[in-house]
Amino acid sequence: MDGMLLHAFVYLAAAVLAVPVANRLGLGSVLGYLIAGILIGPALGLVGSETKDIQQIAEFGVVMMLFLVGLELEPKLLWEMRGRLLGLGGLQVGLTAVAIAAFALWQGLYWGLGLAIGLVFAMSSTAIVIQTLNEKGLTKTEGGRASFAVLLFQDISVIAVLALIPFLARPESLRLAPWLNAPMGQSPAVHGTARLVAGLPDWGYALVVLGAVAVVVLGGHYLSRPLFRYIAESRLREVFTASALLLVVGTALLMTLVGLSPALGTFLAGVVLANSEFRHELRSDIEPFKGILMGIFFITVGAGIDFGILSRDFVTVLGLTLGVMGLKTAVLLVLARLFRLQAGDRWLFALSLAQAGEFGFVLLGFCVQNGVVQGNIARTLSLVIALSMLLTPALFILYERLIAPRLRNGSGPPAADTIDEEGTVVIAGIGRFGQIINRLLVAAGVDTVVLDHRADQIDLLRKLGIKSYYGEASRPDLLHAAGLGRARLFIVAIDDRDRAVEMVEYCRRTYPQVRILARAYDVSHLYLLKRAGADLAMREVYDTSLGMGAAALRELGMHPYKVERMTRAFRRHESEGLAGMYDLWDEDPDIARNLDLQAVIRKHVGTLQDALNADRMQLHDRTERGWTPPSRGFSRESDEWQ
């Protein structure tokens, strides 16, 4: 127990110390974790053999990561990207792997080993690249989009590669039929149960596998939704989180039981749920777990880096690293030309994807488990992967400082990006208030994302064809998942007053570029929202009340246009009053104590009648000021109207 706590402490402390610093320096979190691992491992020697056990647990982070990748894959989005995904991505992985395998073959290595190494190095670092592109605002450039397509293809292809690797082992080192080597992440106990299917004939086994996949797909589609809805209605957050975890763990377990890759299973489950209303919620629930586990995974990789090899074989390792990066860059440049990217985008695309990535580590570990790659080779290769990742920030700097400016000078202003998305609007709260807003915006062709914490409401809206998501809209991670970082407007339409203020405060602090429109309960709430940073706050029943007041005046026989004028005057009087009182209110929001504010309110109430009914001939009469006829004697006194 003490030992476990101590290890946990060392790992966490290293992460907490190293990751923020790495982030500050623009290196990104993956590198931060690797550096943390290097610090506690090779550098300081604080951790030792237990890294292996920890790594096995941490590998579950990869399973979760693939679940999240699946969750991101809306089939529609996938279909729109198919050209680039298969073309750019497929060619990148294929050409890189084949080129490296050819080199390995030439060096006299077994072809299977060569291909495995090629596939390991074909992967780039999704974590580093996406994060860096985001940080530098390059996601929406053509180069950024192409990079994303390739990364996505790589992430998906990992599933296939995991299935392929067992077949790459030298025949003599094959211990069992490849399918029975329950892939990565399994504990010995689970491995034991995988033998449950060992006795079956081939056709029976095939049936079991099909059955398991069917369970994931059909269960995910038909069972999980009512289940989540039921749990959501209980309003117990931690139970929802627990059930999200249960889904992932359960899927992984099922897959291991029938001897399939758990990563493949959770990926499938993710895709099945990508269209569900719980997508954002699931993502924000699983993401922290995945983040921590992946972090620990990277730390163990860093801790496992053998610097002995680096000092002994410095030239070889460095040569391999530069060779791999050079080769990847070359392949990417050719593809970029083939797919007609502009010069600047071409270089961004090629340099950003030149490193090997975290999936490389995962595949490598799997290769070792399956006896495809020997331990000593694997250690050298890990070092190469890690070094290439460490060099990535330098490549981005190279692009930004040297390549981008030169291209810009050469060919005038850079070509404008193709804009294929409207600035999105995030609407929190889709009760009676939010619905009207959403209907208007959607009818006007604006893209909206709607969040609400009432599962039944969301369910109903979805049936009516309105894109909406379940979730406690006051949760920062959910707001982030809903795309507030890229949105232009955030509309707070919930009916919980305190939450609304918190939400506005949070959004103002975290996303200063977003304009915030908020639903206010009354004047005090309106002021609170304004102080919290809302750009516009409106009282929820103000318009309707005024409308009904106007209807009452018409019922009493007043001329409709006179009523219209009075209503306008009321509005003007009211908004001037509200604007004038804010500063006084700000000094002391407690009206009972704020004597100055009381005095102004009294005056405001008192002047309303004047504003609406002042003497027609007075210039300051608000309603009658317009359309005031000339004095009756005017045409007699002057000659001008004749």
Place this chain on the structure above:
Amino acid sequence: MSNAPESARGSGEGGRRRILVLFAHPSLERSEVNGPLAEATARVEGVTLVDLYAESPTFDFNVDREQARLLAHEVICFMYPLYWYSTPAILKEWQDLVLERGFAYDAAAPALQGKIFFSALTAGGPEAAYCAAGYNHLTIRELLYPLEQMARLCGMIYLPPFALFGARTALEEGRLAGHVADWVRVLEALRDDRLDLAAAAPRTKLNDDLNAIIRGG
């Protein structure tokens, strides 16, 4: 009151005239000619462009602000597409509300006295239709007599309209760019007092032969 055009001297920077363009187009997103004209207007230095339909979409004017704006300029221009031989509705409502008694007329010191007023309009019909022999029977100047008289009652100097005819086909016939350039030229000449008011005043439309009424530039 005499009609002699006594030139409105600019009291803006360097004796230049400040120009207020009150622009009215209710469906700008469909406009072919007024949109480009308004954009060009906004780029001319010393000109204030006000998109009335954008500022007061419910026809609810803040009269004090409108009047203050008038006082701050020496040239007032209505810019609009001709709708039923007149201005779009919002400009009529603007007149009814802003040109108040005691401010614009029937006042000890009429606020707009000596300022220049004119229209910049586009009309769907061809120029040939706007004459006694054409199907519109009246010239564009005659059709706009109410505006001319409004200006005169307020003590303003009236100039004939800056007009584009056949506006629906101006773009495809390649007449738009030249018209926009002429418009910018007129604005700059008015601003810099290079436009011969006396020569321009009797015309049917302002943009007949600009070289004859504009000096230099």
